[in-house]
Amino acid sequence: MTYLRKFLNKALLISSSFVAVTLYANEKTDYNMPVGVTEVSTKIFDLHMLIFWICVVIGIIVFSIMFWSLWKYRKSKGAVAADFDDNFWLEVGWTVAATLVLVYMAVPSTQVMVEAYDDAEGEINILVTGHQWKWHYQYLEDDVGFFSNLSTSQEQIDGDMPKGEFYLREVDEPLVIPINTRVRFLITGNDVIHSWWVPDFAVKQDAVPGFINTAWTNVPEPGIFRGACTELCGIKHAFMPVVVRAVEQEEFDAFIAEKVALVEAERMLTSKVWTKEELMERGESFYATNCSACHQANGKGIPPVFPALEGSQIALNDTDRHIEILMEGVQGSAMAAFGNMYSEVDIASVITYTRQAWSNGENGDGVIVTPKDIVDYKNKIDL
Amino acid sequence: MSTIVETHDHGHHGPAKGLTRWLFTTNHKDIGTLYLWFSFIMLFIGGGMAMVIRAELFQPGLQIVQPEFFNQMTTNHGLIMVFGVIMPAFVGLANWMLPMQIGAPDMALPRLNNLSFWLLPMAFGILISTLFMPEGGPNFGWTFYAPLSTTYAPSTVNFFIFSVHIMGVSSILGSINIITTIFNMRAPGMTLMKMPLFVWSWLITAYLLIAVMPVLAGVVTMMLMDINFGTSFFNAAGGGDPVLFQHVFWFFGHPEVYIMILPAFGIVSHIIETFSRKPIFGYSSMVYAMASIAILSFVVWAHHMFTVGMPLAGQLFFMYSTMLIAIPTGVKVFNWVATMFKGSISFETPMLFSIAFVALFTIGGFSGLMLAIVPADFQYHDTYFVVAHFHYVLVPGALFGIIAGAYYWLPKWTGNMYDEFLGKLHFWLTFISVNVTFFPMHFVGLAGMPRRYPDYALQFADFNALISVGAFMFGLTQLLFLFIVIKSIRTGKKAKPEVWEGAGDLGLEWTLSSPPPYHSFTVQPQVK
16 A cells, blocks of 8 residues: 555654754764763763663664564555464563663663762852842852853844844853862852753752752863753743853962952942942943843833832832832842842942933932942941 | 332433533533533643744744743643643543443533533633733743742732632542542443553543642642742741742642553553554553552652752652653553554554654653653753653653544544544644654753743754744644544544444444444443
8 A cells, every 4th residue: 555655654764864863963062962071071971872872772672663563564465463462471571671771771870970969068169149030159268259140132132133152141240160179069049949050060950049059060171161040030031141161270369369359349439429420320230230121221110010110109209218129129029139239339329320310310309329328228227 | 208200201311402501511421522622722722822932932032022921821831731731631531431431321420520621611711811911820830830939920820829729629520530430330240450441541540630639739729828828838038948849749740740641541552452453462561550650650759850959869769760660661662562563553543643652652751761860860951851851742642642532532422434534644744743843852952952941042043943843833733633523523424333443342432333322321231
């Protein structure tokens, strides 16, 4: 029957193209798991390929028996059904065979797992905190830290500008770690659950609020390694990539020294006398990085989930409540408590900015909030 | 004492006229039909959402929808396909076929049956209505992990919780009915180990449902308390544990995935023996395999949570227990192949779908085995590799099982043969598009594309465009299925009672006329 021939031809064509695509995938790492750069990631890749090939072999055996039977015992060729069913020893045989294959898979899997799982302290320990929708990195030994935000522009996302090579895989400040050093990551979440993933290190660990998970790596070569957030965390889930720069020890030391100096400089800034223009300028850039995802660049928000700031009574006439919201957040909403995350200067400048920007400056009281006001607020709360 | 005089003439019982036939029906076939049409409509609604998702993902950048709406689409697509398509379709098939397969006139609890169905449109009406509310519908994924689904959820989450409760009640009532029917209404001589495999698969599924739906109800109730009454089950700031949510959810969720596949095992077993003209190889091991899968499903839940931060011993335990499931699943596949071996095989549409089921479900099984390997799962977890895996077991798995069952029993239901040419066309278009859609997802996943992303990096662009084309083709093809079903209801070659050559010996349903009488078996048949 021509129909049947067509059926088998198609079945053969499709299965062989699967195998072809699979082989292609094996060679071209764009379509397979990255081998990565660490010892653990390489072992995981080898394990992945081992299990994959075992599955391919089992698949070929089972499918060839099946398709051969379909071809050989087709009714159109006059096949008459045999009258048998059940065979105890055959049933026992394939059950035992399946079990043995699984044991063969379980042994290397357990070995790699034991090696990947190791929560001993690192030479460097970094606290990784997932925020909606950015990562914060804190170097625990040196007590310095910073946020890492997506640096791809909104124009690229909306298609108003050509997309760059590292579209959605670039950040303003990557995490920097030294090579040939055991680095332990302590991973937690600030609001919802995020998940910190760097494929080249084979590190993926959920960032759960209230809990600290650990992961570790030891990178043998300098380079830039890109990853992503892999636990659904809200509207900007796809827009909080991970970028890690592994560098020589000297470069790392210089990086930390620079960060320490910056923290010192920030402290000095609090006591400086600020003009409205200085605050506005700083506030505008802070707003663009940290606030516009929800409240939008034009201050109109996405009501009712993310309220508008333009024309808001709080932004117009209620300075005390405005400071309080920035410092403590709003319970039961996505508005986080920024008080402990950013400096007094940043908080003061963004409050000032939102009280002046758009039409708020004309319609509101136009109060300027200075870093000193924030310090006063903190002192008042401490009492 | 008074006696009740029967004035009712049972001989002329038939369906009521008009809308009330469907609203008040207690007939297993009418309710089965309602379930099947409901699930068919939901397939197009949930499928429409998938089309929105694929249209947005056709190329990088945000073109069609914003991330907020995209998240509502992925969430509702998942919820509708799981609770609104696969589960009701299986219940519909059970309603139609169980009484006919065990030689009963109807289900044991007909009024309860009516209630179980009519709860469903209410539940989904509530769920879908949230999409039109100002804050939008649920947007936290079909797995609704806290605290994204509690503290950070839109207020419409309360409607979602209510809707899940109603779905749960419907499933539990349906399961009670199925278990009662199977235990009490079998024809004389039909011992448990003589029951058709579809009946067995549903008996096991019904127990799974009764065991886990209350767990789902519990977890959404805890959410409700956290959101509205100030408790802190899942709120770390109040001493709760967000991970507790995942443990409770997946304790429901993993048996749930077997709820969505076991009845398909039953259907496919019948079809393969019918068109191989040879009894199923290893009937009893098929039953034991299904029972083992069901029991194991209670001790593997945390393999969905390998990256959540578990002790090493926990990770290894859940890896081993998950790998164990490959044994009974493998036994089933081997048995299907052994049934075809030395048969006399013909390739009608239900058989084509069943063969594709065996092949593609096995591929889904392989990726499942890969996902069980914890260290490798660190790389696969929450990427498109997982999306590929569960779509392989749910679309060419569960859905193909349902479609195969529909073609297999459609002539029995309607009394008309469906159009075989169109059926085969439907099969080939579906088979090709399903693979074009879901096979490349393995590759984008391995290459590092996380799931639930409305926008992605440039290196995933080619495969995503291909996936979208496949998805549109798959979606359109199902309109052909709708046409075939309607055509077979209205017209077609008259079907004989046994419908398929030699099927008369295979089950009691083939001894009834096509279409069968309104009260299937008014006289109990004797099973030898």
